[in-house]
Amino acid sequence: xxxxxxxxxxVHGTNSGxxxxxxxxxxxxxxxAKLVQKQAGRAKEKLLQNxxxxxxxxxxxxxxxxxxxxxxxxxxxxxxxDISNYIRCIKAMQNANKxxxxxxxxxxxxxxxxxxxxxxxxQNQEMLWADLAHKLSDQVLIPxxxxxxxxxxxxxxxxxxxxxxxxxxxxxxxxxxxxxxxGRNEGKFARAKEQMELAKRTxxxxxxxxxxxxxxxxxxxxxxxxxNMQTLFAAEEVFHTETSKVFSELxxxxxxxxxxxxxxxLPRKVLPKPLPLASxxxxxxxxxxxxxxxxxxxxxxxxxxxxVLYKVKASYKYQAxxxxxxxxxxxxxxxxxxxEDPEEQQEEGWLTGIKESTGEKGMFPAxxxxxx
Numbered sequence: 473x474x475x476x477x478x479x480x481x482x483v484h485g486t487n488s489g490x491x492x493x494x495x496x497x498x499x500x501x502x503x504x505a506k507l508v509q510k511q512a513g514r515a516k517e518k519l520l521q522n523x524x525x526x527x528x529x530x531x532x533x534x535x536x537x538x539x540x541x542x543x544x545x546x547x548x549x550x551x552x553x554d555i556s557n558y559i560r561c562i563k564a565m566q567n568a569n570k571x572x573x574x575x576x577x578x579x580x581x582x583x584x585x586x587x588x589x590x591x592x593x594x595q596n597q598e599m600l601w602a603d604l605a606h607k608l609s610d611q612v613l614i615p616x617x618x619x620x621x622x623x624x625x626x627x628x629x630x631x632x633x634x635x636x637x638x639x640x641x642x643x644x645x646x647x648x649x650x651x652x653x654x655g656r657n658e659g660k661f662a663r664a665k666e667q668m669e670l671a672k673r674t675x676x677x678x679x680x681x682x683x684x685x686x687x688x689x690x691x692x693x694x695x696x697x698x699x700n701m702q703t704l705f706a707a708e709e710v711f712h713t714e715t716s717k718v719f720s721e722l723x724x725x726x727x728x729x730x731x732x733x734x735x736x737x738l739p740r741k742v743l744p745k746p747l748p749l750a751s752x753x754x755x756x757x758x759x760x761x762x763x764x765x766x767x768x769x770x771x772x773x774x775x776x777x778x779x780v781l782y783k784v785k786a787s788y789k790y791q792a793x794x795x796x797x798x799x800x801x802x803x804x805x806x807x808x809x810x811x812e813d814p815e816e817q818q819e820e821g822w823l824t825g826i827k828e829s830t831g832e833k834g835m836f837p838a839x840x841x842x843x844x
Contacts, residue, residue: 514638521641528641534679537686538630544693545623552613552620555704559608566601573597583739585732586725593725597718600711607707612700619696622689633682636675643668771843780807784825784841798834800827806841809833 521528573594580590646664650656732738767773771782786804800806806825811818818824819835826833 514635514642516642518638529637529644531679534683534686537683537690540690541623541626541630541686544690545627547693548616548620548623552616555608555613555616559605559613562601562605562608566598566605569601570598585728585739589721590725593718593721597715600714600718604707604711608704611703611707615696615700615703619700626685626689629678629682629685633675633678636671636678640668640671640675643671768843777807779809780826781810782808783828783844784808784823784838785844786841788840790836790840792834796834798825798827798832798836800836800840804829805844806836 577591577594580587643664647661647668650661650664729738767782771784773782776782784806786800786802786806789801790799792799798806805828806823807828808823808825811824821838822835823838823841824833824835
């Protein structure tokens with residue numbers, strides 16, 4: 473018997489739970505049906521108005537406010553787009569300037585005048601770009617985002633006002649239809665009047681609020697633009713003023729370098745002197761003589777042009793340091809000739825020659841070459 477009672481309670485509980493779920497589903501279904509019916513009624517009313525078969529409530533002052541709102545929102549969207557793009561370009565220029573200054577610091581040799589100052593000014597320039605990008609992002613773009621954020625909420629309210637206006641017109645037309653009916657039901661007529669008055673009050677509250685809010689929002693555009701653009705132009709002015717100082721310093725550094733180039737006093741890298749020339753009997757051994765009148769071991773003297781002692785080939789690249797020296801690259805062939813002043817002894821370890829590829833003549837370190 474207790475077991476049967478327990479089963480009965482369980483069944484009753486199950487039925488109660490099922491009933492609650494069913495009621496919830498039915499309530500949701502009724503809500504959806506009511507919403508669909510309302511939307512269908514609005515669509516029908518709007519279609520009749522568009523076809524001219526039903527009159528609609530108009531508000532010319534609101535329509536003017538709405539036009540101003542649409543224009544203001546379009547301007548705000550365009551301003552936001554262009555300022556965002558402007559800031560992206562500034563950040564790209566910041567990165568390009570950094571790359572340029574890093575390259576210039578590598579190209580500008582350390583022994584040249586103003587090398588350290590060049591590095592300091594490049595750091596100053598990088599900080600100016602970073603500061604400009606930061607100011608425009610924080611003090612121009614963020615306030616613009618806040619200003620622009622007012623429009624979506626206002627747009628929702630405008631759309632809601634439009635729906636409530638259609639509801640009011642629909643209820644108004646229902647009343648007009650019932651008034652013209654000969655055998656109307658007074659009870660239904662009274663309920664219809666109540667629904668119309670409710671729709672009218674809802675519409676008028678929203679309409680009244682928008683009549684205050686839309687002009688206030690529109691009037692705020694001038695103050696916002698003034699504040700926003702003042703911040704933008706002030707940041708640009710500071711940036712360009714300070715940047716001009718940096719470039720004046722950079723120009724002064726280059727001017728000093730130019731004067732040193734013109735005077736021929738430009739510092740040069742000090743390269744180690746080449747090893748002395750090997751003796752004729754053993755070209756790769758330590759030098760024992762400055763005499764270069766006879767070819768070294770391994771040098772051919774066959775079919776040489778007149779005045780040429782022998783030929784050598786460059787084993788290493790050599791960059792001339794003085795005007796009477798010879799430049800050459802690895803593999804170039806040089807014709808060795810006697811030293812031009814027989815009364816003056818040629819510097820030990822150096823030869824005089826003519827580069828076959830260009831015909832240039834000058835002195836060069838012997839240990840940068842090998843005989844052929």
